[in-house]
Amino acid sequence: MLTTAHIDRTVQTALDEDAPSGDVTSEAFIPETATARAVLRAREAGVLAGGEVFAAAFRLTDAATAVHLERADGDRFEAGDVLATVTGSARAVLRAERIGLNFVQRLSGIATLTRAFVDAVGGTGVRIADTRKTTPGLRAFERHAVAAGGGSNHRFSLSDAVMAKDNHLAVLTARGLSVTEAIRAARERIPHTMRIEVEVDRIDQIEPVLAGGADIVMLDNFTLEQLREGVALIAGRAVVEASGNVTLATVRQIAATGVDVISSGALTHSVRSLDLGLDVEVAEA
Template structure:
């Protein structure tokens, strides 16, 4: 099981966090300015209120760093690590005004990302031993895709195509247009194939068994069996017989994902990893000290 994920580059973190900070305090934190002494300092701990999987600790730290470079954040564990209620995930020290101002944005990101990582880990554990990979979809929060997909990796999942520019993926609406135009599916796929470089993959979604052979004849790399019954998934796996990577999608839940994996598919994609993940309960316990 994957327990760590490549670090998110600062170039992907800082613009997102800076926009969130600007939205939350466009002219500064008025409450902190009028109530807290300018020389007051604060120490805080990021504490888990429930069990989970860590994700977004660098994003958490960026909220404080971008608010005031004088703040210091020390992570107590790494993204992808499991924790239990009561564990301290990170500590923060710095000017009290900055710590209080950045608190909500830092928590919003870390709670969101850790929630996604935790849910993903449950899906991954549910298919353990089957060989099936758990992957996300493009059903992400606009502007937060890089962060949310990092969280999926922290939970042990893998990422689907990042954007529409990365790969060819013909879905039901594309096939409906081809049918309306009277175009042959196999020939249309072959035409698409010759326009692609050798490093670009081509995936086609099908929702019926009888679509599989024409799609394979077109030269696809991946076939998505969408909303197939368990019986039809097993039949599809036998029919494809290793000629393409098999992805299952549609109505994938924690209750169904294990049975889906046992049909022999290679990949199971679920938008629920990102669009239905619950924010994890994390808190920032703070102590403020007046300046000398």
């Protein structure tokens, strides 16, 4: 999902935004011949994601800059651990510093939060999945971070799978159309390899959706009792996904209802960037 070409294109855009006409501070203060060694150090425990993105910020600024990643994406670390070292032109290191940190801090925050959710449902067999509630332009980056944290990725885009949500169903209902027949008709229009998911917010919507042949039924904002009832009603006829109001405090209880997947937009849209620091030592060449 996260290719080198995609990383380079996005990181270069961020670098251009941050220094459209150069880094006037470093150029004014730092001798051109100065070299620097910088250490990426964790200031709190977490899970790493975005190591290659961090490295790209320095590589694209100056190809002669060397970045050695001490940990791989998905690795856990503790406060004080060294995650990477950077050596090269001091001006280049200082110019790329903030962009490299912005990416690795946010992505590691996502991976760390995802790992907490995954750990919370450990042993249940339930998958923790993300949603399309991602930062525009950074979906591949944030989805990569979810995977690094042990989570699963939902459909990447609107082009990947049929997923009828509440507003789709509202349009059908307003036109007096049958949800069951609409699902069957949709099946005829899509490739045989594509699955159909339908979101419901009431128990009475489940049977018509199953009658249409939906592969996945999303139970949206159901109470724990309603989730158990929905799982029993579906009885293995479709994959059951729970979504809505999922928190670390509730995710274990949701998993215990028997659902197969729990999706949460909070993994990407409400995450806190992890506290990572880059300590730079500058010396004359």
